[in-house]
Amino acid sequence: MRFMSGVVVAVGLLGCGAPEGEQVPFETVGHTDQEIVGGVEARPNSHPWIVSLQQYGSHFCGGxxxxxxxxxxxxxxxxxxxxxxxxxxxxxxxxxxxxxxxxTSTQVTARVTVAVHHPQYNPDTTMHDIAVLKLDKPIKFDTSVAGACGQSSGMRPNLAPRLAGSNTRVPVCLPASGERVAENTMATVAGWGLTREGGYDTSSILLQVGVPVRRHQDVANSYRSEGIVIDENAMFGAGYQQGGKDACQGDSGGPLVIRGAQGYVLQGIVSFGVGCARAGLPGIYTRVSNYIPWIHTQIRSLSAVR
Structure with missing residues (x-):
């Protein structure tokens, strides 16, 4: 959630690209730092799977x-x-x-000991923008339903009936491998990023915004004019044609969820955009369903929880 050399080049990655002191030279790609734009404060504990990634106590990405x-x-x-x-x-x-x-007493912090980014991740094109982090200790869930995922105590706007409990730490559900979300499906993005393009202040309060999933061809056409290729397998766009609501820098890495039969499903990871909440340029999200076998392989090799 920090500006990087104050330079903005073509693509503004939404999460500052790297913790402070470990940033790439700005010539490769410029990073602006922003957060949820046009959103509202989330109900406390209604996104119980979201984590704040911090370095020296300063938030820089979600997870x-x-x-x-x-x-x-x-x-x-x-x-x-x-x-x-x-x-x-x-x-x-x-x-x-x-x-x-x-x-609060419900907040639990663990150290990241291993970070594995996708082997084909390309920082220039932002293709395959996904990583698996291993923590030094497991974070205990307080879910009221054993084996559950995606349970929320009433996400706003309350488009769907509330799911059970007032849990503070619950895992998000993963999509089926290869699953595709229909266009115009409403999704919810949450984060502690900037609240306006070009802003300096990230939000200390968790914010959320509802955005519709956009038709791939429309998104691809919009970004082509910016010299950016949107690969339908690896990413998708969500936002309004008129702009105004979007994720922004500092939200990077955070969840885009859609209500499913078992609970909220992690369909997208906040990846990048040109500016924030601009008309015709929706936010771009990593398509999680494209990486399910890879995710499970990483979990098997990294996790100490058996």
């Missing part, structure tokens, strides 16, 4: 807790590759947070 076994705990977080591509020293993950300036 999501995922289930790794039948045990009600996890030491694995999914985020964007660009968040950790340049290193992850002194990076921690805080779960159960709402106001980062006022931690």
């Amino acid at each position: 999501s807790l995922v289930r790794v076994s039948d045990k009600e705990e996890s030491d694995i977080v999914l985020t964007a590759a660009h968040c950790v591509y340049d290193g992850y020293s002194n990076v921690t993950a805080s779960a159960g947070a709402h106001d980062l300036y006022r931690p």
Whole structure:
């Protein structure tokens, strides 16, 4: 959630690209730092899978807790590759947070010990912008339903009936491999990023915004004029044609979720955009369903929870 050399080049990656002190030269890609635009404060604990990735106590990206076994705990977080591509020293993950300036007893923090970004991640094209993080200790869930995922205590706007409980730490559900989300499906993005393009202040309060999934061809055409290729297998766009609502820098790596039969499903990871909430240029998200076998392989090799 920090400006990088104050330079903005073509693509503004939404999460500063790297923790402070480990950033790539700005010539490769410029990073602007922003957060949820046009959103509202999330109900506390209504995104119980979201984590704040921090370095030296400063938030720089989001992430999501995922289930790794039948045990009600996890030491694995999914985020964007660009968040950790340049290193992850002194990076921690805080779960159960709402106001980062006022931690509560429900907030749990663990250190990131391993970060594996997708082997084909390309920082120039942002293709395959996904990474798996291993924590030094498992974060215990407080889900009221054993084996559950994606349970929320009433996400706003309340488009769907509330799911059980008032949980503070719950894993998000993963989509089926290869699953595609229909255009115009409403999705919810949450994060502690900037609240306007070109802003300096990230939000200490967890914000969320509802955005519709866009038709691939429209998104591809819009970004082609910016010299950016949108690969339908690896990414998708979500936002309004008129702009105004979007994820922004500092939200990078955070979850885009859609309500499914079992709970909220992690369909997207905040990846990049040109500016924030601009008309005709929706936010771009890593398509999680494209990486399910790879994610499971990483979980098997990294997780200490059995």
